[in-house]
Amino acid sequence: MLPIAARRTARSWNRLYREVRMVATALKSPRHPVFAHVVVTRRCNLACTYCSEFDTFSKPVPTGEMLHRIDLLARLGTTAVTLTGGETLLHPDLEKIIARIRSHGMVAVMITNGYLLSVERIASLNRAGIDRLQISIDNVNPDDVSKKSLKVLDKKLQMLAEHAEFAVHIHSVVGAGTTQPEDALAIARRAHTLGLGSSAGIVHDPTGRIQPLDERSKQVLEEIESFSKPLFSFARHNPWRKNLIEGKPNDWHCPAGGRHLYICENGLVHYCMAQRGLPAIPLEKYTQQDIDREGKAPKPCAPYCTIFCIHRVALLDRIRENPRQALVQLFPAPGSDGTEARPPLAVRALTAAFARPRGGVLRKAALRVLKID
Ligand code: SF4
Ligand code: SF4
Secondary structure (H helix, E strand, O other): OOOHHHHHHHHHHHHHHHHHHHHHHHHHHHOOEEEEEEEEEOOOOOOOOOOOOOEOOOOOOHHHHHHHHHHHHOOOOOOOEEEEEOOOOHHHOHHHHHHHHHHEEEEOEEOOOEEEEEEHHHHHHHHOOOOEEEEEEOOOOOOOOOEEHHHHHHHHHHHHHHHOOEEEEEEEEEEOOOOOOHHHHHHHHHHOOOOOOOEEEEOOOOOEEOOOOOOHHHHHHHHHHOOOOOOOOOOOOHHHHHHHOOOOOOOOOOOEEOOOEEOOOOEEEEHHHHHHOOOEHHHHHHHHHHHHHHHHOOOOOOHHHOOHHHHHHHHHHHHHHOOHHHHHHHHHOOOOOOOOOOOOOHHHHHHHHHHHHOOHHHHHHHHHHHHOO
């Protein structure tokens, strides 16, 4: 068997290829879900006091039903699936579900609190083909609010750093509440030291609105973002978050229900975790007409929405519809009318190939390489 470093490199190139393909497909057509969050069980082995996403008794969604839901998402053209809970590792056949996602060519992501990870379970996730795993860590030391703590999880992070062939991402939050700014920084530094990815979100109130940040929290946020240096970091080019931090609403269209689907444990489609109950149509009966209609439906919650993964998909749609305007909004040239905005090369290349009405030779070549019909 190849050494772990070689296996990781091979998998990261394969993942990059499929993720570029996902973005290119989204830029090419607005009529399929780019990604879906799918609940595998509502049960959790922890009980964070701020959480409304778990219970202590639900059974896992039956494996046959889960596999059927994955097949239905693939049929709708979904390009990435994130498995969520409750606690995902409590599902006895999680690896079968991951393998099914991969068998359809979709990107497979999972969220976990990490408590149940072991060397054997990581090896099994490697074999199943998970692409990305995200752990949220709330504080350095456990407290009455949350036990998702660096002190408790550090051994698990070390195991992941040694044995995971997939990308691992550690998420923390800043702002009043569970995590002190210094805790978020300590968590991100530890992730960075171990070679794992890190990011930080901002605490919001029960209505989903971001709380204003103090100066130290803003500095910490910037420092954490500086740890990651991908080709393009949405976190560093996120004008919507900047507005919300300052208490300003955003003017954007949320494409949830079309470009993003949240599938609850009962197999119903919802816009997102925060808007459960809308439209609440069984996935079994969800059609192209539903995707088109719900994706276009106005969402009154949009101005203060903090679900930035959906902003990111909306951005792809804006780039396709009006590349110049979208890129100038993302990369404004300070002190000018934006005419000299200079997005990163990767963004310009994808835009040139897929977001223009006629990308010519470049578009045709890229479509062939990425095997997009
Ligand atoms: S670990 Fe996650 S799902 Fe479980 S209670 Fe905490 S926040 Fe909720
Ligand atoms: S605007 Fe935000 S909260 Fe509202 S449906 Fe869209 S993603 Fe969900």
